[in-house]
Amino acid sequence: YKVLFNSFAFLFFFPCIVFFYYGMKHRFRWIFLLITSYAFYMYWKPYGFFLIAIPTLVSYLASLAIERSSHASKKKILILSIIINLGLLCSWKYANTMNLFFLYIFSQLHLPYRFANLNIVLPIGISFYTFQTLSYIIDVYKQKLKAERHLGMVSLYVAFFPQLLSGPIGRAPNLLPQFSKYHHFDYDHVVYGLRRMAWGFFKKLIIADRLAIYVNGVYQNPYDFYGFHLIIATYFYAFQIYCDFSGYSDIAIGAARVMGFNLMENFSIPYRSQSIAEFWRRWHISLSTWFRDYLYIPLGGNRVTAFRRQLNLMIVFLVTGAWHGATSNFVIWGGLHGVYYLCSIWTKSIRETCIDLFQLGQFPKLHQFINMLFTFHIVWFAWIFFRANTLADAFWIVCHLFDFKPTTDIQAGLTSTGFSLNIILIVVLISVETIQYQCITLINYINNHAPLRWALYYILLMSLTLLGTFSQPQAFVYFQF
Numbered sequence: 001y002k003v004l005f006n007s008f009a010f011l012f013f014f015p016c017i018v019f020f021y022y023g024m025k026h027r028f029r030w031i032f033l034l035i036t037s038y039a040f041y042m043y044w045k046p047y048g049f050f051l052i053a054i055p056t057l058v059s060y061l062a063s064l065a066i067e068r069s070s071h072a073s074k075k076k077i078l079i080l081s082i083i084i085n086l087g088l089l090c091s092w093k094y095a096n097t098m099n100l101f102f103l104y105i106f107s108q109l110h111l112p113y114r115f116a117n118l119n120i121v122l123p124i125g126i127s128f129y130t131f132q133t134l135s136y137i138i139d140v141y142k143q144k145l146k147a148e149r150h151l152g153m154v155s156l157y158v159a160f161f162p163q164l165l166s167g168p169i170g171r172a173p174n175l176l177p178q179f180s181k182y183h184h185f186d187y188d189h190v191v192y193g194l195r196r197m198a199w200g201f202f203k204k205l206i207i208a209d210r211l212a213i214y215v216n217g218v219y220q221n222p223y224d225f226y227g228f229h230l231i232i233a234t235y236f237y238a239f240q241i242y243c244d245f246s247g248y249s250d251i252a253i254g255a256a257r258v259m260g261f262n263l264m265e266n267f268s269i270p271y272r273s274q275s276i277a278e279f280w281r282r283w284h285i286s287l288s289t290w291f292r293d294y295l296y297i298p299l300g301g302n303r304v305t306a307f308r309r310q311l312n313l314m315i316v317f318l319v320t321g322a323w324h325g326a327t328s329n330f331v332i333w334g335g336l337h338g339v340y341y342l343c344s345i346w347t348k349s350i351r352e353t354c355i356d357l358f359q360l361g362q363f364p365k366l367h368q369f370i371n372m373l374f375t376f377h378i379v380w381f382a383w384i385f386f387r388a389n390t391l392a393d394a395f396w397i398v399c400h401l402f403d404f405k406p407t408t409d410i411q412a413g414l415t416s417t418g419f420s421l422n423i424i425l426i427v428v429l430i431s432v433e434t435i436q437y438q439c440i441t442l443i444n445y446i447n448n449h450a451p452l453r454w455a456l457y458y459i460l461l462m463s464l465t466l467l468g469t470f471s472q473p474q475a476f477v478y479f480q481f
Contacts, residue, residue, distance in 0.1 A: 004475065005251045006205055013040070014255060021259055026182045030156055033179075037161040044124060051123050055085050056158045059133040063140040063147035063154075078141045082134060089130045095120045097326035124479045125165040127323060129158050131290055136172040138294055145173050153179050160261075162252040166245070166478040168266040168286035175263075183260025193258035198460050199432075200250025204476070205468035207425045208244035211236040212474060214422065215387070222393050227404035230397050237387050238380050239426050242271065244477045245284070269433050271379075274371035276340040279379060287323075291316050310345065314338040324481050329385045329394060336382040421467075 004010060017036050021029060041048040062081035066074045096119065106113040136157070140147045148154050157176050163169075218225050218233035225233070249266035256263045270282035280288045299312040314335075321334020354360075360367040381398075388394035435442055446453050 005248065005255075006201065006469075006474070006476075009043075018258055022185050029183075030152055030179055033161075034152055034156045034159065037156065037159040037164060040161040041125070041159065041164055048123065051126065052129060052159050053155075055088055055130060055133045056155050057151075058084050059137050059158070060148070060151050060154045062137050064149070066137070066141050067147040074141060078137060081137050085130055085133055085137075089126055092120060092122055092126055094326040122480065127481050128167045128169055129164060131169050131287075132158055132172075135169070135290060135294060139172055145176070148172075148176055160256075162255040162261075163263055166248045166252070166476055166481075167284075168249055168252065168264050169290055170263065170286075175261075178261050181260075186260065189260055190258050193254040193256070195457075196254030196257065197251050198254075198457075198464070200247040200252075200254060201464055201468070202460060203243035203247035203250065203429070206463060207429055208240045208247060208477075209469040209474050210418070210425065210467070211240040211243070211422055213418065215240055219387055219389065219393070219397075222388070222397050226400050227402060230401050234380060234384055234387075234397070234401075236422060238271070238376075238383050239429065241383070241386075241477055242267075243429065248476045248478065269437055271376050272372055273375050274368055275375055276337065276344055276378065279375055280337070280341075287320070291320060295319060310342055313341055317341065324386075328391050329388055332391070332394075333382050333385040336385065337379075340378050340382075 017033075021032060024032060038049060038052070041052060058081055062077055065077045069077060103113050136154070139145050148157075153176060156179050157170065157172060160170070160175070215233050215237045218229055219237070222230070246267040253263045253265070264286055266284060266286050268282040268285065270279050273279035273282055296312055296316045299315065300308055301312070302309055304312070317334045317338030318331060319334070320337070321330040321332070324330040324333070355367065360370070384397050385391075385394045388397060446456065
């Protein structure tokens with residue numbers, strides 16, 4: 001992958017964009033941002049232009065046609081535009097899986113098959129900008145906003161480079177008006193944005209990429225490991241994927257804020273959730289709210305019978321899994337979260353009885369800690385299916401989690417120092433996020449004392465310099481989706 005936030009190319013690319021953006025007149029800024037956004041994507045593959053331009057044009061024309069048509073025609077245009085956009089997404093995303101399916105069928109029928117070696121590379125970001133185009137069309141259809149007449153603005157909404165590759169998935173009512181607004185250079189916005197970006201780089205380059213060494217060492221060869229190493233690798237992966245993806249979101253949100261734009265938050269300390277429902281209100285917020293607004297509610301939401309509501313929830317979670325990939329691993333991962341959610345509904349009265357029986361209501365902190373610990377570990381278990389390369393690998397890991405046999409490679413690519421550093425980094429992550437969200441007084445004190453604030457900046461930059469993995473940048477995990 002050439003297009004990486006964690007590359008030296010981006011460290012040159014972004015300051016230049018900011019310099020020219022604030023240096024030019026307002027009426028030219030959208031053109032500049034659109035060109036740089038397309039260039040940013042086409043740096044991956046030149047034909048990336050068409051991958052974004054086609055769904056953008058479809059969405060633009062469909063939204064105008066919906067606004068000008070009668071009620072009967074509106075729905076037909078909406079359905080047609082959704083089919084086209086989802087068709088483009090599925091043709092890229094699930095082509096390899098469907099090809100393997102046809103290969104199997106033809107082999108069982110002893111028939112020749114010409115496309116046995118089909119290997120289509122998934123365009124990065126296609127799931128994210130496809131969902132942005134879909135939400136735009138649907139919002140126009142539901143009259144939540146008027147169709148944008150300016151093709152350039154719609155194009156910029158779809159291709160805006162900070163969120164193009166891995167979100168957050170933007171919504172037109174929030175993002176489109178911002179492109180027409182004049183953004184003056186705001187020192188506070190720039191400082192906040194750069195600080196947010198630096199924290200995102202820390203999570204990605206120092207925590208996620210270092211955890212990945214041990215995780216990859218175990219999950220690439222799971223049959224060589226047992227018990228302790230499988231458990232630790234899965235713990236590490238839980239924090240790796242969080243730091244990797246939330247790190248990307250931090251960089252995207254920070255980069256946009258430097259230029260005056262506000263993107264929606266995508267994470268809110270999800271591992272502190274006390275229920276699976278709360279976890280999905282805190283994890284990948286732009287995706288979970290997208291499925292809520294454009295799938296769960298249209299299916300009936302909470303306005304239907306209890307059975308139908310539970311069926312709708314399960315459908316949403318299965319589709320969420322399939323959105324990540326067509327393999328059974330992802331579907332099972334989504335299904336597990338669906339089962340967790342339904343079980344939380346079914347066992348509500350039992351849990352309330354247990355709370356009264358053990359008088360946990362008198363110890364709210366202990367009760368919250370137990371809920372948080374339980375929620376984290378059911379999420380932790382589901383990550384096994386998400387990370388495993390195959391379903392067979394996942395079942396091997398599950399079956400041998402508590403099989404404490406000696407292994408041939410106890411370090412799995414990490415030295416004892418590297419292993420200890422990973423533990424320290426996880427503790428640092430938890431401590432910093434606890435301070436960010438719960439210690440407002442301390443945050444205000446740091447913000448109001450320049451020497452302390454600059455000392456922390458220096459420590460952060462030195463950590464990135466000494467511990468960051470710039471020499472061999474790793475692609476963000478969610479690029480594959």
